[in-house]
Amino acid sequence: MxxxxxIDVPLLQRTAETLGNSAIRIQRLHCEGDGCRAVAWIGPVDRPAVEAGLAQDESITDYAHVAAEGDGHWYTVHTANATIDSVSQSLLNADGFLLGAAQTGDDWIFRARFPEKSSVLAFRDALVTSDINIDIQTITDDTEASPQFGVTDPQKEVLLLALNRGYFTVPRESSLSDLAAELGISSQAASERLRRGTRTLVQNTLAAPERPLVGSPPE
Known part of the structure; x- marks a missing residue:
């Protein structure tokens, strides 16, 4: 799943405020007794600006430049933040692992994979017990997804129909109601399948867990 x-956590918040519209994305997170190490991509911005922000950021204890990619840079950053440590340890205890995270103002959007729903509940309960506010946005049962980029069969059906009927052309050759009528579902259901399928395709291709969406801020 x-x-x-x-989760509201001030990690790299000062850096984000300093850099303005730049995106900050975490790809890997590893915590031990002396703190946590995160692999983060920051951009679009030049290296001196990033490091000026990192040098003033009290949420981290150290950082190191790894490489430039796209119009940003990869860094390893070290932090002793208790919330981040709790998230990491709770993921480990629930047999989950991080797929990625994006900084969005005052909080972070995390994506993680769990083996089953009970693991998700155990993870949530562990954070609540640690007095950490967690707001679960979506839970996707990817066991129902097709092997083709994670979309479900109903999503795949409406996406392919939209492509074949010219829904994506400019100007459009068919409407959402046309697609819904052909599928025998409501326009709202067709819209939801189309939007969720498109979101899943983008997440699992352009923003795949193996590489954050370089150069683009989170939604």
């Missing part, structure tokens, strides 16, 4: 959740 893939879970998307929000």
């Amino acid at each position: 893939i879970v998307e959740f929000h």
